[in-house]
Amino acid sequence: MRGRFITIEGTEGVGKTTNIDYIKQWLDDNGISFVNTREPGGTPLAEEIREVLLSNREEQVCSKAELLMMFAGRAQHIDQVIEPQLAMGNWVLCDRFTDATYAYQGAGREMGNALIESLETMVQGSMRPDLTLVLDVPVELGLERAGKRSEPDRFELEKTDFFNRVRQAYLSMAEKSPERYKVIDASNSLVQVQQQISLVLCNFLNKHQDEISSQ
Numbered sequence: 001m002r003g004r005f006i007t008i009e010g011t012e013g014v015g016k017t018t019n020i021d022y023i024k025q026w027l028d029d030n031g032i033s034f035v036n037t038r039e040p041g042g043t044p045l046a047e048e049i050r051e052v053l054l055s056n057r058e059e060q061v062c063s064k065a066e067l068l069m070m071f072a073g074r075a076q077h078i079d080q081v082i083e084p085q086l087a088m089g090n091w092v093l094c095d096r097f098t099d100a101t102y103a104y105q106g107a108g109r110e111m112g113n114a115l116i117e118s119l120e121t122m123v124q125g126s127m128r129p130d131l132t133l134v135l136d137v138p139v140e141l142g143l144e145r146a147g148k149r150s151e152p153d154r155f156e157l158e159k160t161d162f163f164n165r166v167r168q169a170y171l172s173m174a175e176k177s178p179e180r181y182k183v184i185d186a187s188n189s190l191v192q193v194q195q196q197i198s199l200v201l202c203n204f205l206n207k208h209q210d211e212i213s214s215q
């Protein structure tokens with residue numbers, strides 16, 4: 001059976017990296033074979049594109065160039081990693097995916113959704129994540145956490161308004177499709193956040209097992 005595709009999303013510093021370690025352990029404990037990957041990035045070529053996208057530079061990066069680089073890396077990532085792994089029956093756990101493009105380029109950069117929808121169809125066809133965890137914290141708290149951890153990258157230098165648009169875009173996607181998106185209040189303690197994540201994953205796994213047994 002084809003593997004399941006889980007993505008984890010949110011604004012800066014919401015705790016994606018921290019909680020992915022927890023999810024990996026959870027998948028291991030449940031005997032699920034998976035690969036853990038990320039966007040932008042996930043293959044040597046796509047990681048090079050990531051470097052280009054995140055590094056601070058004097059030249060202004062135009063929004064369309066940024067958008068196309070996101071999808072160039074994604075096309076390579078899907079072709080080399082995501083699709084083959086899912087086809088082999090492995091689950092794929094991905095730190096950010098196309099929802100980040102809707103949130104950051106569509107809402108943050110105010111590009112709208114039409115162009116993104118066309119590129120999504122071109123690059124992904126009908127492939128979409130099966131489950132998306134949206135870690136949600138007030139923007140200021142996320143930026144404070146991220147700031148303590150490392151120097152800001154090109155995106156983290158954006159203003160609070162930009163990240164508020166990003167956050168609202170995630171919450172609005174989640175509201176429209178509650179079956180796929182699960183919003184986690186990540187302003188709580190790590191233990192409480194992981195309890196919420198565990199509950200979502202247990203429900204998802206039960207649903208997956210029901211589907212297998214009904215086949």
Ligand code: T5A
Pocket residue numbers: 010011012013014015016017018019039040054070095096097098099100101102104105145146148149155156186187188189190193
């Ligand atoms: N991007 C990406 C786009 O614009 N379009 C796209 O299509 C895609 C795919 C890189 C950038 O690319 C943009 C979005 C991004 O700006 P990234 O590498 O995922 O994406 O970068 P960040 O979102 O910046 O990821 P971070 O690594 O900064 O944040 P995380 O992973 O969410 O946060 P994490 O786990 O490192 O935690 C931050 C700090 O908070 C603490 C942690 O210990 C850590 O110190 N923390 C908590 N503290 C207290 N309580 C909790 N519950 C905590 N959870 C974490």
